[in-house]
Amino acid sequence: MRDVRMGRGVFLGVVGAGVAGLFVGGRVSNLASPLGAVVPNALRSLVPNGWRIYSVNPPWPTFDPASYRLQVTGAVEQPLSLSWDEVLALPQARQTTDFHCVTGWTVGGVHWQGVRLQDLWDRAKPTSEARYANFVSLEQPYVDSLSMKQTTMPNVMLAHGMDGKPLTQAHGAPMRLVIPEMYGYKGVKWLTRIDLVPKLEEGFWEQRGYDVDAWVGRSNGY
Amino acid sequence: MATERPEYVRRFSGAEQALHWLLAVSFLTMLATGLILYLPSLAEVAANRRLWKSIHLGAALAFWFGTILIVSSSAGGLSRTVGQIDRFDDDDRRWLKWQVRQMGPKPPQGRFNAGQKLNTAVIAGLMVVFTISGTLMYLQEVDARFRGTSAILVHDIAMYIAIPLVIGHLYMAMLNPSTRHSLRGMVLGTVRRDWAREHHAKWEREL
Numbered sequence: 453m454r455d456v457r458m459g460r461g462v463f464l465g466v467v468g469a470g471v472a473g474l475f476v477g478g479r480v481s482n483l484a485s486p487l488g489a490v491v492p493n494a495l496r497s498l499v500p501n502g503w504r505i506y507s508v509n510p511p512w513p514t515f516d517p518a519s520y521r522l523q524v525t526g527a528v529e530q531p532l533s534l535s536w537d538e539v540l541a542l543p544q545a546r547q548t549t550d551f552h553c554v555t556g557w558t559v560g561g562v563h564w565q566g567v568r569l570q571d572l573w574d575r576a577k578p579t580s581e582a583r584y585a586n587f588v589s590l591e592q593p594y595v596d597s598l599s600m601k602q603t604t605m606p607n608v609m610l611a612h613g614m615d616g617k618p619l620t621q622a623h624g625a626p627m628r629l630v631i632p633e634m635y636g637y638k639g640v641k642w643l644t645r646i647d648l649v650p651k652l653e654e655g656f657w658e659q660r661g662y663d664v665d666a667w668v669g670r671s672n673g674y
Numbered sequence: 675m676a677t678e679r680p681e682y683v684r685r686f687s688g689a690e691q692a693l694h695w696l697l698a699v700s701f702l703t704m705l706a707t708g709l710i711l712y713l714p715s716l717a718e719v720a721a722n723r724r725l726w727k728s729i730h731l732g733a734a735l736a737f738w739f740g741t742i743l744i745v746s747s748s749a750g751g752l753s754r755t756v757g758q759i760d761r762f763d764d765d766d767r768r769w770l771k772w773q774v775r776q777m778g779p780k781p782p783q784g785r786f787n788a789g790q791k792l793n794t795a796v797i798a799g800l801m802v803v804f805t806i807s808g809t810l811m812y813l814q815e816v817d818a819r820f821r822g823t824s825a826i827l828v829h830d831i832a833m834y835i836a837i838p839l840v841i842g843h844l845y846m847a848m849l850n851p852s853t854r855h856s857l858r859g860m861v862l863g864t865v866r867r868d869w870a871r872e873h874h875a876k877w878e879r880e881l
Contacts, residue, residue, distance in 0.1 A: 466799025
């Protein structure tokens, strides 16, 4: 009766495949990614579809269209307090861009609809004191900032529509900052107020060691 | 004829039982919390990432610490267990072929049948893969030096392999009429001798 010590071979084979996967996995999955387009939309929230939702300070805020106000405060000549109807009446923009999380995952080709910040600045008229914009979330505490120059870069917007539908609660309803060239932690969700200030203030994740300028591929240790 | 009380024989040692239940509880905990961290639909319902992440990591630590404790206190006995799981003889290979073709008599098996040996080896390997990829995922969130690997993908794939194996395992242990007596073996340590004679003949005859 031949005894083959196969158990250890199976064990080591599994471990070896796993370690190899760490290095070649990305390439193989890129080849297989067209398969993902086959998953019907109804199933997308059930299966991992790329999006991961990190809740930082639960519970998630609830959007009430009647009482919601988008405020622009601080170093402006004309502070704003827009109702939801007034927000929707602003000039609208659309874009399709990628979303990158600093933890290493990406969702490509997200369709956003929203408002360009320049359209808000045209109405609020920032003063010369305004060098940074602090984006304040209804989820508390969560604030992050951009320089005024960064707010008018291409593809920066306050998005309220995602993939053809209004932003869901999980994705930051009713509005979130979108800045594709930076990691998602800069994109404040459940946006309620933009405060223009002269000095840079550390946002939520900056206080925890993350970079202020969260350029994709060029920050946080790259 | 008077009904005789069946005779029971000890199939699993205390250390084997402890190791099994430690793995079962920690694995299911990591699976549940992992799915919450992973599936958007669940993350919406159970929105508290810090809590689930802490439980997920705590279960992983508990698993490894517990395993080290159990192994170090029963090294002799458990190395015998590992030896039994490691060795496949002709009957094991024929048993595996028989599972596919069901021709002729079913080959006799030892204390572990060939399927159980394979399952143990694969799950053990996956636990190592989960730990390596999971550790990289944990580190890469705050330190970009750990970001160059496909750790998330490997962790995902390990899950896709582990879940059917665990479902099959649970089916055999709890539902399948011919094998579900095994559950008693893992809970109480002992099984009926006549059941052992039928399913693990080469072990039963040595007792």
